[in-house]
Amino acid sequence: MTDLDPISIQATRASMRFLLLFSRQGRLRLQKWYTAISEREKKKIIREMTTMVLARQPRTCNFIQWKDMKIVYKRYASLYFCLGVEHEENELLALEIIHRYVELLDKYFGNVCELDIIFNFEKAYFILDEFLMGGEIQETSKQIVNRAIESSDMLQEDDHSEWYEVELFG
């Protein structure tokens, strides 16, 4: 196409559409959406995903065909990681995206557990953002991601002195 080409072409879809983390009891711990959908639709998907994934028998395969996408999920301890991807995505690598995220959380929290993610939910989001962006993998080197996370923590430590004050309740 030429420089001036003003005419657009059909929008395609993100290769990952969402990532959900929920507990065995179906409590949602983290949600990240890579396509624009309404809050109502999100709630519906969350409900369907938790029921569907939690109902799966152990040692079944980690992929489910669901509507026009594929669900790739894996359980780590008490948490289920559930990724909605486009049909043509590579399922095995999607599993490893989940694993890599768990590794990153592990490295940061030191043997991560559900409580870490509950109490530091904002960190869980930040780490995810260092690793994935707009539904695509941004950086696959663990070292580089870890370094980025550490350096942002360093920035926070620097800040500390100024605003560290005694908090009243709330």
Place this chain on the structure above:
Amino acid sequence: MPAVSKGDGMRGLAVFISDIRNCKSKESEVKRINKELANIRSKFKGDKALDGYSKKKYVCKLLFIFLLGHDIDFGHMEAVNLLSSNKYTEKQIGYLFISVLVNSNSDLIRLINNAIKNDLASRNSTFMNLALHCIANVGSREMAEAFASEIPRILVAGDTMDSVKQSAALCLLRLNRTSPDLVPMGEWTARVVHLLNDQHLGVVTAATSLITTLAQKSPDDFKTSVSLAVARLSRIVTSASIDLQDYTYYFVAAPWLSVKLLRLLQCYPPPEDTSLRSRLTECLETILNKAQEPPKSKKVQHSNAKNAVLFEAIALIIHHDSEPNLLVRACNQLGQFLQHRETNLRYLALESMCTLASSEFSHEAVKTHIETVINALKTERDVSVRQRAVDLLYAMCDRSNSKQIVAEMLSYLETADYSIREEIVLKVAILAEKYAVDYTWYVDTILNLIRIAGDYVSEEVWYRVIQIVINRDDVQGYAAKTVFEALQAPACHENLVKVGGYILGEFGNLIAGDPRSSPLVQFNLLHSKFHLCSVPTRALLLSAYIKFINLFPEVKGTIQDVLRSDSQLRNADVELQQRAVEYLRLSCIASTDILATVLEEMPPFPERESSILAKLKKKKGSSKLPDMDDSRKNVNGSTEHAEDAEVASKVPSHTFTDDLSVNSAPSSGASLLVDVFSDFSSAAPTEGSDEHFPRFVCKNNGIIYENQLLQIGLKSEYRQNLGRMYVFYGNKTSTQFLSFSTSVSSNDVLDSQLNVQEKPVDPLIEAGAQVQQILNIECVSDFSDAPILNIQFRYGGTLQNIAVKLPVMLNKFFQPTEMTSQDFFQRWKQLGAPQQEVQKIFKAKNQMDTDVSKAKLLGFGVALLDGVDPNPANFVGAGIIHTKTTQVGCLLRLEPNTQAQMYRLTLRTSKESVSQRLVELLSEQF
């Protein structure tokens, strides 16, 4: 409180979270949250200015509350304030809040965009990354408008940090997905391709994702990426894994990048350059070879990453579909996986083999695994894996193995999960018909389907078996005998009663010679099911009874007694009552000859494509089941018929023409099964008409139908939402056509969208003569089906039925619109929502000639606008579709690519259904 807080630890937040966790009930949680919300609100409204830390903390609490599933309607302003903080953590929380709680409030968007602009200009890579993430996360149109031109600049600038380049590439990718029209192609595109050569593998990975997306849309602009991608892939595949340092994942060299490169190559055909091609083949062979090497680690991550690359390589091999050697190797590899202990690999192997089965090079190789796949169907514990096995069996089925596969599917059906039964039924029905050499096998198979999974057998399936039996006289006796036997079962499915009733009504005489299936036995058998059936089935059985009266005069009395009983003659259901009354009258007053004519055996159905296939496709497309009500109504008799209250008095007058005319065209009253297809727009009414229909998209006059007897020509003119069509019927024979009549029918949907009014036509056409009929047409709202013209006449002794799809298409109601280039672009932008645009890329079917294309587009109804498209080879057009209810403005662009022999057609209108239909119609024309 657990000591889990790390880094900057906001104590107030941790306390709040643990409070929430300690809540014993939903009510106490809500109470605690409301208290907190009130607290935060008062802090935000308070006189004392909050410091950055407190603001951050409260915003974070709001975020937590939102993520718990509660609505948040304030705090956005405070979050936006955080964006302009100089402190990283405050900025970060601000961005997180904005990303999660996007608000289309335009005032805020302007403020947010301002903050982003500052951060992008800050030259601080951490801040720039935060800003780019925010744009990618929100991805709104306003943001795209503000930054779409800025980001490519950041991406290719020489001094941009690697991490920022990565973010910029993916941010651009996201914007290109949500607002492709706002991302201008430019000289940066060439430089993006060269990022494939970048030192930093993270940059290469992000760039590959971006290029793949862009290349899918405009392959020509990114052709040079093929050789770079092959070179890069080759270096990764042949490297010792340590070369790639941290990009090695569990002993696998850069799996993410490898997969992305293989995906990028799938946007293109195999490279033409021989050395490049052999280098790629070498890569693919190396990947296949590696699969045979012993694993370097026992960890599942190792095998997953390695196999991910392998599966993607196989996908590329299948996509190229040109190297028989690689295809067969791929097939063997997948064959090994079919028996792997990892369920995931078995699942993927079954899935991947499905596509391999459709390649002529590997179809035979896939077939050798049939026993394994059948075994999977029987032994897999996971329903999703079994589903894949069914898909693969369906894909690998051909004449040589169809009996085995159908038998296995049938036996699986007995225990199959309810969720996939209907799909299996459709697949079995399709295979049984497609590969039937011997139609007795086909009949057995369908009856078995009904026996095993009657509830899942849709109307299409049983209509089809009846059509086939009627059309093939070699199977009629067998079918009658088989349904008779099947009906002996004390509890049989209602669908079987329908098939049985219909077939015995037509062909019961073929088995009546055997005393075990004498007419009376047959009748009693059918009637024993009558009371357990629904109204439509009973209606069908009543028709079977009147057919029996014709076939077997000896049971006339018995059947008349049944018809005469109060439960029939005074039935509460109007349809049943009417049938009983009319059939009884008919049997009393008509002579044997008349009965024989009226109740003659069904004529063969016109050969046509099975609608089951369409149904399966539809099912695959959406999980929603199509509404079956319409078709049921039709089998049952039309509604008009049912409303007819004065039954008895009218009987003699129309018995012979309307109600019993089982031989007549679909338009008549109780035409039983004749019109089974009229509700399915996907099925063409006859072969002949289908073939001419598309020719009328871009022209208004011509021959729409012709057979040995009759020729039908059309002339039509349209103005705004009205049209007039002159139909010419030519008698090609040397004999008169008698009782010539026509009717136009539409399905329920079309009926409300398009009015077609027919003027009377001469009932007699002399030999060699032509008569004319006028149809007046009014377009009420946009539509996508076409009305059917049903023609009926008597030639010699036989009644002829012809159904022709009338070429009334949406584009007929076009009025061309001239406009300036500026107006065009302004409107084009206004119609930028994703559902307003429909695009199709398709192969040229005819020679690509500019003048011909121009004529076609003008014939389509749009005005061609010169000098709008910067590329003179492209066509741009505009027009307005007039319907009674509304007018729809349409913009069109057609880009021919002579090199690839392809076209890309883009339609933008304010209505999705209009865009969709116009693309469908026009794309078939080139």
